[in-house]
Amino acid sequence: MASELPEDLKPSNEESWSSGGTADILPRERALASFDVDKMSAALYGGADGVKRRRFILMPAASMVYPEKYEWTREEMMMHSIEDFIAIHKDFVEEGYRPERDEVGWMSEMATQTGPMMPHMGLFISTVMGQGSPQQVMAWLPRALNFQIIGCYSQTELSHGSNIRGLRTTATYDAETEEFVLSTPTLGSMKWWNSDIGCVATHAAVYAQLVIHGKEYGLHVFMVQVRDENHMPLPGVEVGDVGPKLGDQAIDTGYLRLKDVRVPREHLFAKRQHVEPDGTYVRHVKSKDPKAEQLAKRASYLTMMQARSGMASIAGGKLSIACTIAIRYSAVRHQGFSDAQEGQTFKAAENPVIDYQVQRYRLFKHLAIAYCMRASGNWMTSAISELSQAANATDDGDLDAKTQDLVNAMPEIHACSAGLKGYCCKIAFDSMEDLRKCCGGHGYLANSGIGLLAADFVWQVSAEGDWVVLLLQTGRYLMKARKDAMQGKPLVGLTACLEPLRRPDFVPASRRPREPSSVQAVMDPAYLLALFEFRTLATIVKVGDRLDACINKGLAFDKAWNQCAVSIKAAAEIHIQYFMLRNFLDVIRRETDENCVEVLQQLFCLFGLQNIVEGQGWAGILSADLVSLAESGIEQLLESIRPNAVALVDAFDIPDRVLNSTLGRKDGNVYEALYDAARNSSLNKKPVFEGYERVLRPHLDLDFLKLRGGVCDELNSKL
Template identity: 35%
Template structure:
């Protein structure tokens, strides 16, 4: 790591034991504290308050980083990618907080174009181990992200012939792709899409139309000004019969002069709350003809005589979105939460405010229990969600291998899990990042803190690639179906076999220490999930048996169905975290600190959702007091390692791009230096001559 650690003799504090002595020791630590991978400070020494937090971690930060990366070799590769990206001035993020929408868009395109050259220079490929770290190194601020989804759609849904034709063109950027699914009037509900593709047998073409304004494609990234081609999802019609939504490759701009093709109306949808660097666009199609070969046909095909052939499930068209949702969890929710925790926790040991004890200096705000309770559960959640993302990625990989063998049995489970976890993780992270922002006080609201952009980015993720409430309800259908099957003794997927197990009895905890047992709190989560799913299924049955139509009965249960899905996802996350901890080696302190984080994550959920666990008496009121006591005790335990735990995320200062969260903790100097770079401080005040001068001179003349 290139880091020198000063340790005090066992049982003693820093020399002298006084505040001055501790300050001198921390100052020496600050001078010795260095990083080999772009973490160094441009301002000099590390803030003594932050340096002191790193003196005696209970675990190896480097080993924890390697655990998160999936091995030391992955850490080495990731750092090499980060170093290569951050040492290249084209990828600089300096002054981005002062850029206009056009400037951000141009910078994103410049980075995307330069990235192709960089990858060639470095020998990186789309299939190589480095590729997955590029997006993280660029913090997602690069154009043509939908180009990847365009290629994935063709790779997953296209025939061998289509893959051979289009993928080489896309990989060489002889075209720029987008992905046009969402419409102005329809989003997650694909069956309701209004864009049509009518097969013309005479010409062997599909005629695509957006029949009304609500059918206009709206929001596709890279559509507004960049893309030349897109995958359009449209309702397929053959001889007047609708065969449902299918994907079609459509050229929208000339490869020669980038002008719009005949029948195409497209443009940028305008300013958004975030993603200013992306040209989200709109697309209208008026009698646009594409060849029969342009319908992606690995699983569905229209033959020359108009015969429709399907291989596999209709749900196969959701596979691209399933893959995107799994990837989204990490890139657009978990990593931003990790960044927010890093910024807020580092700032919370630098910022001093008020006094804990009379006569002492102002305290680090992280020493206040309320600040710990704001931040540390979200730190634990960042680790929990990192591990659940690994679980989902493994599940998807196994499912995709089966689909490649034309076994579609795992599709419903993949769709349900990607939907439910995308919804719960983004919803949780959106709330958590906002808490991190508010925990930094006024400075958190400055764009220079890096937190507002993280906050708006995660808020957006609650909507795109599926609005969260709808996704919860899609998962609910899967869970209810599985519960009914399990109740009837039929087999269900391994991930939901717990629905068939017998109901547990009362919680056996006798004291607060019992709530540090994974068996006890995991059982409590399982009980809550089974209770909510079974009670909602029972309500559905009662309504239907009483004569209420199925769709009306479903609508009357949707609030409870969403609760049930959240309980299911929470249970799986806690269970997976506990099992991950169990598999860790005991040496090096990693398992111990991960156990503390797992306990905190689980008990925070019980503390925050007490009614769910108290509802039927599985946990009693007295036991809830025990759980609360254990939860609060853990805050003080984890607080000691809070800074090393965020250091293990291994974000460079350039990646964080935060005046509050830098590795050296020189918060106030950096805020001032960055603020001085604002163009408004060097430009002539445009309001002075026109408004301020006449106003002030008018007052002066009266004086």
């Protein structure tokens, strides 16, 4: 629920000294909806049971409303976050609750605060569960779940991020003491950007290069205690916070330096391998199937893939919050006379800003992106969950048919998780920032909730892989898939669109969908999907041919790749957009409520058409007539979506306590909330500000001020 307004502010339908006169606006907007909001929420969250489950999970935080949080210091943010997180989760843990795949994402989306416990729960515990042996899980997991130890995920280094294989932290085995000696031997090898290591964590899951008797065994994960019972760093451990960031101040993002820190042999995460006392390295894969061996070797990257998948899903959730605030406020805010003729009284009716076409386009475009992101986030979360189960199956023997299929799909899932995380986080931040601008000057206030939402989110554009680097990873997979298709090898998933390349006489233009002749035809979801699929095919062919040409001229592959990298990145974005559109259409096809289907199709078409008008890679594919039809289609969609706008953000089912926004309140009482927040600002707690006597009073004309607004001598002499 929204924070309660004080008694001297009385929301109503009419403007007055104590009312902004907006209380009736959002109820009127909701009455315009052509669909049932609860059914739309069910479409977003896996049915009515999913909605109930989601509300149940979020219920313990219902009373945690903090309108004053925008005034907190960093340390206050951290303390509130830790206290509330433990209060919410500890009872659940003690009752044996284990979150399912969607539920962790819901918690992250709906968190009113960030803070150190989120990486502890989301990354550290996932690493323990995914990489620990049964004995290690038994020893570490209960303590982590009950907050008896606090952990961080320690992978990124000061000079290494996306190139995981190039990490420089070392773990050298000492057979005499049966210990691993961990070091960050150079300045650049110190762990950096490790969330919750700065002040809070007691332990770290440290990624390091395993070296035994001089031989390198690649990247492995080690449990390292970093602080003692008095919360002081252990010998050889240096930890600290990296300093204030652009946003997300509640998390003590930090650094970790290790100088010959010894950990027991038993602290190598040993689900899939261990080291014998004499230094013999032993893998645990029982199956002789090479695919099982391949999956087991890559299993250490699953936590990273899960993190990327989660970030892609959270991007849709955070963008949903921004859409909710901006659309509700745009319905409430009135600006510009409905009748602009001369002679109108200043009290004449004004237009809601949502009725200006440019504003409407900006709002609804981002709304369509949010819905589309949610569909792909759900797909990715499910795929990663199944892949994790498949990875666990490799420990038990030979692979069944389903697991073999998942192993075959792993490169695609990895490529999609990378590209989706990169693209969704980038576009979500860009959309949030544009939505903030849609809120005008009030959006600049911290208590609007929308500006700091973007600032707190922006780090995710770079975390767990910079968005450009991740898209290039997707591009590398696409270039390989192109080669596979040309060589007649099997293709899986979304790369099936490259099947036509099997034919040696293939010409891309032969797959071009027939151009529509009407606006209605261009808004056919099946046509739009076919058009996006064709663009993906044509772009990959064109970029792949350029790459081959560079190599044929004698360039080494890496130099040829770099020469084509801008086009390869663009091809990856184009592929991800097709991927998202297809996932969105799958959601629509599964929906049974006709009213919901109609509105979802409108959002689907707006996502597609705005990309035709604004997107890249369409040169040579679209005619001027088709672009004109797309523009006309957008105009129609803006009119069609308008009556459902408020209901569509209501369907996200985001409570006011999560929005924590003066502008996005469900009751629409925006001006009362803005005034109340201003009165409660910390600068207004004292009648005279603290620096007055020292920095201001010496310069003021006190005699002039004593007139208290009266006429001064200079004016009297001129009368």
